[in-house]
Amino acid sequence: xxxxxxxxxxxxxxxxxxxxxxxxxxxxxxxxxxxxxxxxxxxxxxxxxxxxxxxxxxxxxxxxxxxxxxxxxxxxxxxxxxxxxxxxxxxxxxxxxxxxxxxxxxxxxxxxxxxxxxxxxxxxxxxxxxxxxxxxxxxxxxxxxxxxxxxxxxxxxxxxxxxxxxxxxxxxxxxxxxxxxxxxxxxxxxxxxxxxxxxxxxxxxxxxxxxxxxxxxxxxxxxxxxxxxxxxxxxxxxxxxxxxxxxxxxxxxxxxxxxxxxxxxxxxxxxxxxxxxxxxxxxxxxxxx
Amino acid sequence: xxxxxxxxxxxxxxxxxxxxxxxxxxxxxxxxxxxxxxxxxxxxxxxxxxxxxxxxxxxxxxxxxxxxxxxxxxxxxxxxxxxxxxxxxxxxxxxxxxxxxxxxxxxxxxxxxxxxxxxxxxxxxxxxxxxxxxxxxxxxxxxxxxxxxxxxxxxxxxxxxxxxxxxxxxxxxxxxxxxxxxxxxxxxxxxxxxxxxxxxxxxxxxxxxxxxxxxxxxxxxxxxxxxxxxxxxxxxxxx
Amino acid sequence: xxxxxxxxxxxxxxxxxxxxxxxxxxxxxxxxxxxxxxxxxxxxxxxxxxxxxxxxxxxxxxxxxxxxxxxxxxxxxxxxxxxxxxxxxxxxxxxxxxxxxxxxxxxxxxxxxxxxxxxxxxxxxxxxxxxxxxxxxxxxxxxxxxxxxxxxxxxxxxxxxxxxxxxxxxxxxxxxxxxxxxxxxxxxxxxxxxxxxxxxxxxxxxxxxxxxxxxxxxxxxxxxxxxxxxxxxxxxxxxxxxxxxxxxxxxxxxxxxxxxxxxxxxxxxxxxxxxxxxxxxxxxxxxxxxxxxxxxxxxxxxxxxxxxxxxxxxxxxxxxxxxxxxxxxxxxxxxxxxxxxxxxxxxxxxxxxxxxxxxxxxxxxxxxxxxx
Numbered sequence: 001x002x003x004x005x006x007x008x009x010x011x012x013x014x015x016x017x018x019x020x021x022x023x024x025x026x027x028x029x030x031x032x033x034x035x036x037x038x039x040x041x042x043x044x045x046x047x048x049x050x051x052x053x054x055x056x057x058x059x060x061x062x063x064x065x066x067x068x069x070x071x072x073x074x075x076x077x078x079x080x081x082x083x084x085x086x087x088x089x090x091x092x093x094x095x096x097x098x099x100x101x102x103x104x105x106x107x108x109x110x111x112x113x114x115x116x117x118x119x120x121x122x123x124x125x126x127x128x129x130x131x132x133x134x135x136x137x138x139x140x141x142x143x144x145x146x147x148x149x150x151x152x153x154x155x156x157x158x159x160x161x162x163x164x165x166x167x168x169x170x171x172x173x174x175x176x177x178x179x180x181x182x183x184x185x186x187x188x189x190x191x192x193x194x195x196x197x198x199x200x201x202x203x204x205x206x207x208x209x210x211x212x213x214x215x216x217x218x219x220x221x222x223x224x225x226x227x228x229x230x231x232x233x234x235x236x237x238x239x240x241x242x243x244x245x246x247x248x249x250x251x252x253x254x255x256x257x258x259x260x261x262x263x264x265x266x267x268x269x270x271x272x273x274x275x276x277x278x279x280x281x282x283x284x285x286x287x288x289x
Numbered sequence: 290x291x292x293x294x295x296x297x298x299x300x301x302x303x304x305x306x307x308x309x310x311x312x313x314x315x316x317x318x319x320x321x322x323x324x325x326x327x328x329x330x331x332x333x334x335x336x337x338x339x340x341x342x343x344x345x346x347x348x349x350x351x352x353x354x355x356x357x358x359x360x361x362x363x364x365x366x367x368x369x370x371x372x373x374x375x376x377x378x379x380x381x382x383x384x385x386x387x388x389x390x391x392x393x394x395x396x397x398x399x400x401x402x403x404x405x406x407x408x409x410x411x412x413x414x415x416x417x418x419x420x421x422x423x424x425x426x427x428x429x430x431x432x433x434x435x436x437x438x439x440x441x442x443x444x445x446x447x448x449x450x451x452x453x454x455x456x457x458x459x460x461x462x463x464x465x466x467x468x469x470x471x472x473x474x475x476x477x478x479x480x481x482x483x484x485x486x487x488x489x490x491x492x493x494x495x496x497x498x499x500x501x502x503x504x505x506x507x508x509x510x511x512x513x514x515x516x517x518x519x520x521x522x523x524x525x526x527x528x
Numbered sequence: 529x530x531x532x533x534x535x536x537x538x539x540x541x542x543x544x545x546x547x548x549x550x551x552x553x554x555x556x557x558x559x560x561x562x563x564x565x566x567x568x569x570x571x572x573x574x575x576x577x578x579x580x581x582x583x584x585x586x587x588x589x590x591x592x593x594x595x596x597x598x599x600x601x602x603x604x605x606x607x608x609x610x611x612x613x614x615x616x617x618x619x620x621x622x623x624x625x626x627x628x629x630x631x632x633x634x635x636x637x638x639x640x641x642x643x644x645x646x647x648x649x650x651x652x653x654x655x656x657x658x659x660x661x662x663x664x665x666x667x668x669x670x671x672x673x674x675x676x677x678x679x680x681x682x683x684x685x686x687x688x689x690x691x692x693x694x695x696x697x698x699x700x701x702x703x704x705x706x707x708x709x710x711x712x713x714x715x716x717x718x719x720x721x722x723x724x725x726x727x728x729x730x731x732x733x734x735x736x737x738x739x740x741x742x743x744x745x746x747x748x749x750x751x752x753x754x755x756x757x758x759x760x761x762x763x764x765x766x767x768x769x770x771x772x773x774x775x776x777x778x779x780x781x782x783x784x785x786x787x788x789x790x791x792x793x794x795x796x797x798x799x800x801x802x803x804x805x806x807x808x809x810x811x812x813x814x815x816x817x818x819x820x821x822x823x824x825x826x827x828x829x830x831x832x833x834x835x836x837x838x839x840x841x842x843x844x845x846x847x848x849x850x851x852x853x854x855x856x857x858x859x860x861x862x863x864x865x866x867x868x869x870x871x872x873x874x875x876x877x878x879x880x881x882x883x884x885x886x887x888x889x890x891x892x893x894x895x896x897x898x899x900x
Contacts, residue, residue, distance in 0.1 A: 035675075083861060086865050091671070092670075096671055097860060101864065103811065104811060105854050107853055108856075111850040112848050112854070216808060223679065266687065269679040269683040273676060336765065359771065362765065376763075379756075383755075387752045391753075
């Protein structure tokens with residue numbers, strides 16, 4: 001029986017980050033109806049900017065990280081402000097394809113300015129080492145898991161108890177009525193875009209450290225977060241978090257098995273496909289008009 | 290004849306249809322009720338888009354709910370929608386022809402004849418070759434009605450066919466609707482808010498309110514029925 | 529569509545028949561000239577591309593041309609799915625990889641199989657795979673269907689990295705690490721297709737056949753049913769259309785075409801590499817197909833040129849091809865913003881929207897592009 005503990009640690013850390021971005025995806029979707037597929041690309045670009053700031057401009061690390069997070073928020077907010085309102089009445093598919101366009105723009109910028117060579121961005125928290133039980137854990141892994149749990153809790157509380165959060169939930173459930181109730185729809189949506197963007201920036205930094213700063217890899221890791229969000233049926237934050245953790249853990253633990261090990265990166269997709277089918281069949285029983 | 294027994298639809302904590310039982314005998318039958326009464330839900334059950342929680346529907350002796358959605362159309366159940374859905378990408382001919390080619394008894398040999406007959410029946414002039422996208426509201430609605438009557442329909446469900454049309458178009462529509470049972474032998478169920486249209490076309494009418502059937506019978510009587518008037522206007526006791 | 533046929537009429541219908549006859553003659557003369565001109569232009573262009581082009585350009589550009597022709601089949605398949613049926617698939621590139629894999633595997637498994645038959649077999653098998661992927665997804669609405677195809681595509685990409693393309697090794701996968709020779713897997717071309725020019729011509733012909741297949745479908749009952757489904761599924765069901773069947777058929781056709789393209793790609797100069805089918809390409813494919821236009825048959829040709837010719841031209845002029853990625857992203861957004869009916873025709877949900885849409889049309893935006 002292989003020792004799963006190191007894999008468990010890796011998996012929980014990664015899963016925590018999946019949960020973190022999954023929450024961002026869900027909150028944004030519920031507030032605006034946009035499934036932001038550019039999430040990963042935003043994080044990747046933020047991480048690359050950080051890298052340049054640290055290695056080329058020689059900015060202090062923590063300043064560069066702050067810029068990455070802020071950048072994520074700003075660029076996502078920019079997209080939401082420019083392309084949110086004109087597409088607001090359209091089908092969710094159209095809105096999601098719009099974010100695919102956004103993804104391409106970001107990918108183009110990244111490959112142009114930084115090319116596809118490997119870069120390295122390691123958060124300093126990685127140097128902090130702990131012994132949990134008999135397993136070595138580093139600070140970044142704790143940060144990943146911790147942030148995932150904390151942000152889910154904070155977001156859930158935010159949605160339930162703050163005025164802005166309640167407004168977002170109202171938008172999610174009763175879009176047409178909310179506007180007539182005097183809720184400043186555009187401002188609430190902007191807040192959602194900004195928040196999601198900040199999370200995307202943070203996710204990019206964490207994933208760069210845990211998985212590597214690779215443009216394509218980071219951009220498409222959004223699929224893992226998306227899977228978590230889909231399992232949460234794009235509404236439950238808690239289920240999204242649990243799903244994210246599960247995906248991370250399963251994927252990491254599969255490394256221990258030689259036969260299926262090489263296929264382990266399929267884990268998020270398999271989870272997502274199952275979730276989508278379940279989701280789809282459940283919905284299909286309701287009225288189609 | 291359509292027999293509806295104890296039809297109930299529930300979802301999301303709402304009961305759009307609550308044990309609805311009614312018989313639509315023959316000819317043109319009206320189905321009215323305030324907004325949200327369940328009329329479109331009823332049509333959606335008949336079309337197969339909504340699965341009822343309970344109840345049964347028998348049309349001309351056949352169990353309608355046992356058939357798959359698209360098979361009902363082939364059997365002869367036709368329908369128009371509240372927001373007209375004539376296919377923009379196709380010509381008028383193809384729009385009507387599509388229904389014909391998917392219906393039981395829709396043979397290639399008779400297609401052109403049947404389509405042109407249907408177009409004439411609704412009074413749609415102009416070249417059938419024209420793309421529907423170029424037509425105005427009135428023509429598109431007529432195309433939709435033509436789709437509903439082409440070939441040999443058995444039941445024709447009309448969901449607010451006069452919505453948004455000016456009076457004289459509504460009158461033309463009334464004439465067309467009256468002819469459906471007369472010339473095609475189909476049973477028509479008409480849902481509309483225009484009471485003059487309903488009076489002009491329908492011999493009998495049923496009334497829904499909050500998913501429940503509150504009246505049914507000869508149209509003139511039903512429209513005078515106190516319960517029906519209350520349903521539309523609300524009771525005087527409400528403050 | 530049988531508008532041009534002469535009807536059979538009984539004696540009782542004669543007056544109506546006369547009216548119909550007059551109408552038919554009038555419309556026949558109407559449609560003849562523009563359609564005839566269009567057909568002539570297409571034929572001339574096709575002959576030029578087929579016969580004259582190989583003599584005019586270098587081998588390098590001819591191979592680019594071959595790639596463009598191969599990818600035009602893929603863009604055609606996606607345009608049919610998106611434009612005619614309203615289904616967005618983000619997995620065509622991985623199906624292309626599957627097609628390539630099947631072709632190479634068949635090449636090793638049945639070396640005596642004539643090349644055209646091998647292509648057809650590849651198409652059929654890939655069609656089956658695509659249909660299997662589509663099967664459970666069909667009950668889902670547009671967004672979830674797109675997501676499932678994305679997930680399936682990503683899963684296939686991962687699987688491909690592990691299984692590699694067959695290289696003559698044993699077993700179902702046909703791969704053996706020990707045999708790893710060249711970087712790319714290739715399908716052996718028969719002698720009569722050995723030269724670049726002859727292979728190019730073959731590919732153009734196959735592409736033309738695929739386009740003809742597409743046109744045939746659009747003009748048939750399937751095409752009309754797809755138009756109904758794209759407009760509104762409930763309305764299509766109410767018209768008697770078996771929506772599930774026709775959607776599956778669209779998937780099968782698109783996958784069949786893409787499979788054949790995969791086979792052609794395997795036989796082309798570049799061959800197949802496991803890193804040649806990145807997930808990003810599926811998005812880029814959708815982008816160029818949208819930009820080229822999903823409602824016409826020229827659109828896929830334009831899309832293929834954008835996808836495979838333009839990057840080479842840019843490289844030739846010393847410009848970074850990454851600019852194109854940005855351009856395509858902007859293109860997608862532009863199409864989303866301005867397409868009158870968008871990807872999927874959205875029937876306005878309320879009367880106000882309906883009236884606005886009609887007013888917009890009467891105000892002179894003109895009729896929508898006619899179906900071919």
